[in-house]
Amino acid sequence: xxxxxxxxxxxxxxxxxxxxxxxxxxxxxxxxxxxxxxxxxxxxxxxxxxxxxxxxxxxxxxxxxxxxxxxxxxxxxxxxxxxxxxxxxxxxxxxxxxxxxxxxxxxxxxxxxxxxxxxxxxxxxxxxxxxxxxxxxxx
Numbered sequence: 015x016x017x018x019x020x021x022x023x024x025x026x027x028x029x030x031x032x033x034x035x036x037x038x039x040x041x042x043x044x045x046x047x048x049x050x051x052x053x054x055x056x057x058x059x060x061x062x063x064x065x066x067x068x069x070x071x072x073x074x075x076x077x078x079x080x081x082x083x084x085x086x087x088x089x090x091x092x093x094x095x096x097x098x099x100x101x102x103x104x105x106x107x108x109x110x111x112x113x114x115x116x117x118x119x120x121x122x123x124x125x126x127x128x129x130x131x132x133x134x135x136x137x138x139x140x141x142x143x144x145x146x147x148x149x150x151x152x153x
Contacts (some may be wrong), residue, residue: 019079020049022061023106027052031127032074036126039093047096048076073124087116126152 023039026032036050051058053070061135062070062079073086084092090114094104107113123130 020047021079021093021096022079023048023050023089024053024058024062024075024077025050026071026074027054029127031130039097040105042097044098047094048093058146073120087113087120090116090120 023036025036033052039048040050048088051061058070062075062083065075065083074089076084078084081089087107091107092119094107095099097104107116
């Protein structure tokens with residue numbers, strides 16, 4: 015039986031807070047539907063050729079096997095719908111007006127993520143362990 019292609023989650027691997035969130039998301043991805051890929055990985059250009067480096071730095075992105083791209087809060091909603099423990103939060107984001115609010119909050123947090131990482135002490139302790147194997151696009 016052939017493995018199902020996974021959704022590719024592209025994140026800022028230089029951001030301690032982003033790395034911590036991806037580590038948590040890996041633990042919550044019980045059905046292995048997601049593949050996390052730091053923005054610096056060369057495979058990102060193959061997976062998202064239409065997105066510039068600057069665009070990818072602005073927010074987390076998810077690229078589906080069919081090539082559809084979700085960004086920011088919509089990415090989190092999409093990922094949450096595929097992650098059992100995040101499903102209740104993802105369903106809340108489908109309520110009228112909630113994705114707009116979530117987008118605004120996401121944009122503010124994203125713009126200040128490096129400052130927030132320092133404020134919450136999220137430096138070395140939040141990073142993905144150095145010895146962890148990077149995920150490959152075609153693995």
